[in-house]
Amino acid sequence: MENKEFFDKEYMPKMHRIGKLTGALGVLIAFVPALVLAICYGILPAPAALVTAFVAGASSFAVLWFVEPISYFSVLGPVGTYMAFLSGNISNMRVPCASMAQVSAEVEPGSEKGSVIATLGMAVSIVINISVLTVGVILGSSILSMLPESITGALNYLLPALFGALMMQFSMKSKGHSAIILVFAILINVALKAGVFSWLPGANNYLGILTSVFLSIVVAIVTYNKAKDA
Amino acid sequence: MSALEIANSWPMWIACGAAVAVVVAQAVIFAISAWKAGPKVGLSKDQMKNAMKSSAITSIGPSVVILSGMLSLLITVGGPIAWMRLSMIGSVMFEAIAAGIGTNVVGVTLGTDVLTNEALGMALWTMVLCSIGWVVFATFSANRMDKIQNKLSGGDTKKLIAISTGAVIGVFGAMCGQHLSKVVNLENKALTLDKASLACLLGAVIMFVMIKVSEKFPAIKEWNLTISLLLTLVIVAFV
Numbered sequence: 001m002e003n004k005e006f007f008d009k010e011y012m013p014k015m016h017r018i019g020k021l022t023g024a025l026g027v028l029i030a031f032v033p034a035l036v037l038a039i040c041y042g043i044l045p046a047p048a049a050l051v052t053a054f055v056a057g058a059s060s061f062a063v064l065w066f067v068e069p070i071s072y073f074s075v076l077g078p079v080g081t082y083m084a085f086l087s088g089n090i091s092n093m094r095v096p097c098a099s100m101a102q103v104s105a106e107v108e109p110g111s112e113k114g115s116v117i118a119t120l121g122m123a124v125s126i127v128i129n130i131s132v133l134t135v136g137v138i139l140g141s142s143i144l145s146m147l148p149e150s151i152t153g154a155l156n157y158l159l160p161a162l163f164g165a166l167m168m169q170f171s172m173k174s175k176g177h178s179a180i181i182l183v184f185a186i187l188i189n190v191a192l193k194a195g196v197f198s199w200l201p202g203a204n205n206y207l208g209i210l211t212s213v214f215l216s217i218v219v220a221i222v223t224y225n226k227a228k229d230a
Numbered sequence: 231m232s233a234l235e236i237a238n239s240w241p242m243w244i245a246c247g248a249a250v251a252v253v254v255a256q257a258v259i260f261a262i263s264a265w266k267a268g269p270k271v272g273l274s275k276d277q278m279k280n281a282m283k284s285s286a287i288t289s290i291g292p293s294v295v296i297l298s299g300m301l302s303l304l305i306t307v308g309g310p311i312a313w314m315r316l317s318m319i320g321s322v323m324f325e326a327i328a329a330g331i332g333t334n335v336v337g338v339t340l341g342t343d344v345l346t347n348e349a350l351g352m353a354l355w356t357m358v359l360c361s362i363g364w365v366v367f368a369t370f371s372a373n374r375m376d377k378i379q380n381k382l383s384g385g386d387t388k389k390l391i392a393i394s395t396g397a398v399i400g401v402f403g404a405m406c407g408q409h410l411s412k413v414v415n416l417e418n419k420a421l422t423l424d425k426a427s428l429a430c431l432l433g434a435v436i437m438f439v440m441i442k443v444s445e446k447f448p449a450i451k452e453w454n455l456t457i458s459l460l461l462t463l464v465i466v467a468f469v
Contacts, residue, residue, distance in 0.1 A: 003271050011267045015260065016373050022256035023369030026318065027362050029252050033245040033314060034354050040241045041231075043351040045336075050355055053335045057328050057360035065363030069371060074379060074397035078372040083260060085368035087253050088319045088361075093292040095401055097285040104284030104452055105277040110394025111387065112271045116264045120278055121285035123261035128289040129296060130254055130317045136297045137304065137313040154463040155298060157429035158291050161462040163405035164433030165455055170399050172441060178399050185407025190414045208408055213400035220396025224389055 007112045012078070015119075019082030026086045060202055067206040071213050075099075077115045080122055087126045091209075092159055096166055097125035103169060177219050185212045233345040237308025246314035253318050284452050291459055296322055303329070306340050307353050319361040332356030406430055425466055432462040 038044040045053075068090070069081060075095055076084050084094040099109070101121025107113040136143060171178035189208050197203040236242070268278050299322030303312040307329055315325045330340045332352035338345065340353065383390040409430045415422045440454040450457070 006270050007267070011263070011270075012376075015263060018256070018259055018263065019372060020369055022252065022259070023365055026249070026252045026256070027365050027369075029249045030318065030358050030362055030365075032248055033242060033311065034351070034358055036241050036245040037236070037351055037354060040239075041236050041347070043236070043347045045332075045348065045351045045355050049335045049352060050359075053332045053352060053356040054359050056335070057331045057356055058363075060327070061324070061360050062363060065367050068364065069368040070375065072397075072401065073372075073375045074394050075401050077394070078376045079260060079264075081368050081372040081375070083257060085364045086256055086319060087317070088324075088364075089292070089296055089316075089321050091401065091405060092295065092321070093289065095398075096292065097288045099398060099402075100288040100455060101281035101285040105273070105281040107273070107277070108391045108395065109398055110391040113273055114391070114394070116268050116271055116273060117278065117281045119260050119264035120268075120282050123257040123264070124282045124285040125289040126253065126257040128286055129293050130250060132293040132297050133300055133313055133317055134250075136300060137309045140301075140304070140309065143301070150467055152298060154467045155295050157425055157463060157466045158295055158459060160406075160409040160426045160430040161433035161459050161466075162291065162455075163402055163409065164430035165437035165458045165462075167399075167402040167406045168434040168437040169441070169455075170395070170402060172438075174395075174399065177396070178403065181399055181403035182406060182410075185403045186411050186414075187407075189407045189411030190416070193411060193414075194416055209401065209404040212404035212407065213397050216396040216400030216403065217393050218396075220392045220399075221389070224392040 003112065007115075015079045015082075019079065023082055023086055060205070063202050064206055067210055071206070071210050074213070074217060075109065077110070077118060079115060079119045083119070083122050083126065087129070089129065092162075093125055093129060094122050096162055097121045099166060099170070174223075177216070177223060180219060181212055181216045184215055188212070233347045233350040234308055236347065237311060237345075237350055242308070242310040246310035249314045250317045280452065287452065287456055290456075299325075302326070306345065307350065311354055311357075315357055315361075319365055320357070324361065325357060328357045328360045329353040331360075406434075425469065428469065429462050429466050432465055433458055436461050 069085060072084065072090060072095065073081055076098065080098060084090045087094065098118035098121045101117050102109055102114050105117045107117050167178065167182070185208060188211055191197065192204055192207060197207055200207065265278060296316055300312045300316045303315065303325055316322065332355065333340045333349040336348050336352050338349035379390070379393070383393060409426045412424050413421050413427050436458040437454065440458050444451040444454055
């Protein structure tokens, strides 16, 4: 078990150090543009107005600050968590890219190999994401007018198609499990839409994913224990 | 100087560029460490290269969706801020809402009213303050969550794999459920297939066919997803 020794004792502690350092740096740097507005142009919002806006924003988003990292942890792993939450666009980009990288390398999520591959896949997706945005911001909104309307319209359906395709990719090996989760996810979303959980503030934003992931983990553990006992 | 001229000024480009640079630097440092660790945990160079290629191909579609989100934000808060906010922490959905909340407090509706200096400041501060919660919590709890998960699996690697695979199915199931639930129309008590649900179903069906076909022709395997998405978008466009 030399591999495991290296992974647990050398690789992971190093990655945790890098993650904490860059994460903290990211938080500080995020304020620099706001400080430039204040220092160079004297634009500093009145504290009272800012508190009002922060409270309004936090009341819709604060639950997500905690629920999302917890919901996605088993998918992303520790290194993926550092990367995904600093770069954002998690469900629509980081998770699909990490998963497809693992499929392509034929490694399993949650294994040591899977963790290394997910890190590589996510890094590539971040670099491409930012490159596309950088080219886009330089060319400006003129590129939007360059795209024909049929393409910009079709883009609205890219994410649902992506999720459908990825669900199929991962369902092939565990059909029963996937069917249970899918039916559950549809039901809980219908219930959310019907207002069953309207007493839970902001539930629309997180309850579907949180409950689906945890139910799926429970189903996975039960299936695993059964197979082991048999 | 108008608020938008300030938002697009060079000091703002530099400040926002620094933030984007941190995100890229983190990704590159992690990738180099992972690349070096790969062979030691038993990965071949080919496996790692294939993984990166596959991720690159998968990145293209979502990148363009995020790009179109940035372009609409760019019109309202200027290039540098839109560029930074969609490269760091945020997501397409979050940024526009947060910016709107900020400007509303000072009586400016984002996208319709003229952006004032005050509103620009409010938009930026609100976006930053409301988003750092994610990084702070994720960054300082990753270590702890790792320990909890290891305890849950009892040091059994296979169990950890089962848990992670389950979580992946949970995430994609939830995302599909979000779209497919729109089929159930509660008001008319009827089932109606909208285009997003159709795209979700088609994506799954075509992917199934592609997986079966690529079992016979392994060379196309890494294009399975891209082909499925393109075919789906073409079909949905003509429906």
